Amino acid sequence: MKYRKASKLLYKYLYGKPTDEEKARVEKWYAAADGMPSHVDQDALNNIKEQLYQRIRAGLQTESSIVPFYKHYVFRIAAAASILLLIGIASWYLITKKPLTNKKDQVATRSQKNDVIAPVINKAVLTLANGTRIVLDSASKGVMATEGKATVTKLNNGQIAYKTNGHDEIRYNTLTVPRGSKPVQLVLADGTEVWLNVASFITYPVSFTGSERKVQVSGEAWFHVAKNKTMPFKVVANGVETQALGTQFNIQAYSDEPAIHTTLLEGSVKVTGHNNAVIIKPGEQARLQQDCSSCMLNVANVDTDEIIAWKNGIFLFEKADIRSIMRQVARWYDVDVKFENEISTRFGGTIPRDVNVSKLLSMLEMTGHVHFKIEGRIITVIP
Template sequence: MNQDKLKYLLQQYFDGTINSYDCEELLNYLKDNPGEVSGVVDEKLLKLDEGPELTPLQARNVLDSIKADPRFIESKTAKPKAKILSLFITITKVAAVVTFFSAVGVYFINKNKIPQNQNGVAAIKSTKILPGGNKAVLTLANGKVIVLDNKANGTLAKAGKVEVNKIADGKLAYNTQAAGVKPKVIDNALVYNMLSTPRGGQYQVVLPDGTQVWLNSASSLSYPVEFSGNERRVKLTGEAYFEVAKNKDKPFYVTSNNTQIRVLGTHFNISAYSDDQEVTTTLLEGLVQVSKNNNQFVLKPGWQAMVSNDADANQIRVAQANINEVMAWKNGYFIFNDDNIATIMKKVSRWYDVDVELKGNFANQNFGGTFYRSKGIDELLKNLEKIGKIHFKVSGRRVTVME
């Protein structure tokens, strides 16, 4: 486990937002590698005048809470008490520093500089709505459904000489075992699989040609278990980021809501949710051709094309892209840039798996800022309340937005 992931999981544990699988991985790693924890954060950041220092009693309380965690698996040979205490003092310091710098990195700016509503306190119940995680369902050509969340790493299925393997938490890969093997055919049609993420889910898949795809929440990708012929075709609903394996003799096509994207080898993002007004294709590297019916446009890096979801609308709008904003979801953030509350809550709904109801007129309020997707929903809502004439009521998994 690298240091970035270790800090990320530590932060989630102490925030109470870690899922059971990540928690088990974290605690087992710390148990087996106590010597590596001290290197996670520069010792200079742990000084009394630069960060909180825990007393032995406070550290012992943290240790007791972790040891009481049912997800924690005790080792067969108990570690000396002093070493365990020292380890979790260090862990707690790391978490405090990570949380501090995370807080510094979170900011919200109201475009219209609406004064803070002193009485606007969100009615958020004590039950936490946790952020999304690595969740997906794989549907095979024979109709078999495999829930990937709880599956161990290893081979999940075979189609001819192609193996479907879960190679890591949140990552699927298709591996061809023998070169030159013809793809399996059923009634002259290629065998297709579909990877789907629910609301509150995300997943990555490596396709048979080596193309890597990251799926955002509430999305699905349909693809053949092996590409044959002179082209590679997949179908997307929702949002995904692609890093297409180069093959000049076999162009790659993505079809989404009557829009087609043709590439040879490139990096790009497509947002094609059915409840959005447009399909937006953003190019990071290479060239892509975006087309709908008889209209087409070749994008260059740093630009994006927007095509209406209306089947009868053929116009392609082109504009320069804010790459950081487009790629925020893949990099673990929300970035809002003068967005209205309806747009913001649509993203919130997909990631936190909540239903949203808008009560009021919010047309004159726009919000901007950066927020970690690994945080609970309550922190995001409280920050939004602080900068606008808006507040929220949370009941179960329903969020009501009010003036």
């Protein structure tokens, strides 16, 4: 079994719903680790975790020698209230037996005032058709606004939902999620579910009329489109149009990313950009380079778990370069990032998105291939 599959299996064991067979397999590897005292100090515990990782890697017959980029927090779940599962430097690019750099002292001496916590509130703003702005975190649960024949409601789980009592003149609302906010869930008037990531906005009609349902997105959003064969659902993002009837897909269209990505999870969608159209299947991604008028849409198979990791509350990196990682960090923690020099290493691993930024950076530092300096809300990346 490939190393990536080992990572996904361990993550599923900790955070998902493993089958009885999968659960038994992981626990069998755990039980096989030598010396498992019930009370050990932190250094001994870290050693046990590393033993487990090596046992699991051997049990899965990993083909390459992989150096993990953190201490592996994989041990008995009953005692794992704060487990962080971060599994490995990507073996495709970093195949070495170099030991982990011990950053414990460095991390411990970081001033807490220089740390940045993960988003704890929803900073999203809803802009109504008349220009009124509603800060969602401050809004009470229940009906927030009436837009013609449509009502806008904040549900108990914080989700924003639209309900219409008939056709009306077209009115548009815009939902904006700034950097440093939690993502927002939205239910459109037709029942389509939307998750809007940070540093993103979506503009949409409060009710759908005519022959199509069309919304505009900037940033990143996941859609579960309500089925309506007579009224196709279209998403326009930076000049790329995605059309669906009833399906699940993710669109990433950040202006600071090199390409616009449409990834299909379920159903079928047609993606159009630069007078070029493709139809993609589940597990495929259509990509269009930005700032390139002559570029065509390309289709490739991708790991959909990585694509929607943000929606599931985790960072999941697979063969990721440091600049793409830090773009995610900048948006999530609302920080600015500077680079002292280029770093060619590719990284892989998984960590919950609710940790402070210092925790994420310290895990990356343990590879010995990258270092960081935090000064207020500015992070400097150092080779």
